[in-house]
């Protein structure tokens with residue numbers, strides 16, 4: 088049976104590549120920086136321009152589809168995942184990297200229907216790596232199949248995480264407690280690309296055994312969540328429960344074994360859900 092969403096996925100790849108050209112061009116120019124939820128939660132006109140480019144391009148082909156876009160939500164649009172076909176967009180995942188010309192920035196486009204991600208596209212544009220996954224059909228980087236690492240000994244694992252943009256001392260303490268516990272398992276090392284989506288694609292590529300973070304948003308991880316699972320990986324909440332893309336918490340790993348060791352080491356805390364935050368628009 089023909090795949091009803093293949094043409095939508097092909098469009099996502101094409102518009103991600105076009106958006107990547109805009110981002111890479113902007114990396115060579117000036118980048119006016121603004122802030123959102125904190126003085127270190129950065130956004131630029133390029134984030135906003137790229138998100139509008141993607142949304143307008145999709146609307147022309149799929150006028151009835153819905154959107155969850157990072158910068159649209161920041162501007163007051165609701166963050167609601169219904170059963171309708173919904174595009175979940177992070178126009179630049181790694182904005183702080185982008186501002187500093189630190190070369191790990193990605194355009195992330197997830198597509199969900201009936202609240203299930205059907206395809207994911209993450210374009211790491213400086214690296215020119217197009218990560219894709221279609222539910223049930225595998226995960227790829229530039230067309231090459233992806234497979235998670237087969238390492239199941241956490242003491243020989245590489246783990247990725249990020250420190251986020253919350254500088255509340257109590258939150259930072261919890262983040263560092265988890266980091267300390269994980270380092271002392273021990274693990275071979277901890278890394279962070281500065282982009283949740285790229286970290287998760289590194290899990291899918293077998294370069295790191297796991298990524299975890301508390302503080303991410305649905306747009307950071309929707310596309311890459313399918314790339315990880317289609318590469319043979321496992322997704323879980325940091326407390327060992329089922330992953331919930333709106334919960335702002337995630338572990339993406341190569342195996343249940345590694346995931347369960349991380350659950351024991353992570354100090355869990357809760358944040359307001361993405362779909363619980365009331366839209367700012369009156």
Ligand SMILES: O=P([O-])([O-])O[C@@H]1[C@@H](O)[C@H](O)[C@@H](O)[C@H](O)[C@@H]1O
Pocket residue numbers: 157177179180181182183249250251252281282283284300302303304307
């Ligand atoms: O804001 P953005 O660059 O799209 O996304 C970023 C995430 O990829 C990262 O994991 C998180 O730690 C940052 O705080 C930020 O949210």
Ligand SMILES: [Mg+2]
Pocket residue numbers: 177179180181283306307
């Ligand atoms: Mg992001």
Ligand SMILES: [Mg+2]
Pocket residue numbers: 134157177178179180181182
């Ligand atoms: Mg972003």
